[in-house]
Amino acid sequence: EDQVTQSPEALRLQEGESSSLNCSYTVSGLRGLFWYRQDPGKGPEFLFTLYSAGEEKEKERLKATLTKKESFLHITAPKPEDSATYLCAVQDSNYQLIWGAGTKLIIKP
């Protein structure tokens, strides 16, 4: 059965303290892995798509990487405005999208 697990559930960092969020998955035929950001009271906002192992994408302080079993979202020198819930989703060969439960990231000034 396709499954997506994100860890940790919550992460508190000081401003400037770099860290990584994990998304591990089991899926039948990966079509793509997606990272989204969700702020309270809003819909998820697209960040990245990764299609194959070894692929990396960057956007400002965020960098996403992909292996055959997991993806990492690296956050370098985060700022308070990076505080949000980060969601990971995978799309299988049947076009089904399976979401993780998210990691709530809190950056303290």
Place this chain on the structure above:
Amino acid sequence: DTAVSQTPKYLVTQMGNDKSIKCEQNLGHDTMYWYKQDSKKFLKIMFSYNNKELIINETVPNRFSPKSPDKAHLNLHINSLELGDSAVYFCASSQDRGYNEAFFGQGTRLTVV
């Protein structure tokens, strides 16, 4: 202009009532979705609609039905509301079903009392 807009933002209603949530996208996308986000923030897809092809998540009760008058609109009708239907419902769209960089609406917080 808002890319994906849904109304209302908040909906409080009594058990047993029938209600609708409207969604419109101005991105020219071919695929639209309805998601349910429960209290634990888990997003679960309810329906996807692509070129008049409806794909239903088999776990969704048949009290829920999507209606698409045209490619830019996908409304959600819910009959005989139950307490367990309370959640945030998100509409989303993407260019096609294989290109899942979806754009989400702001959500509708449904509370059934």
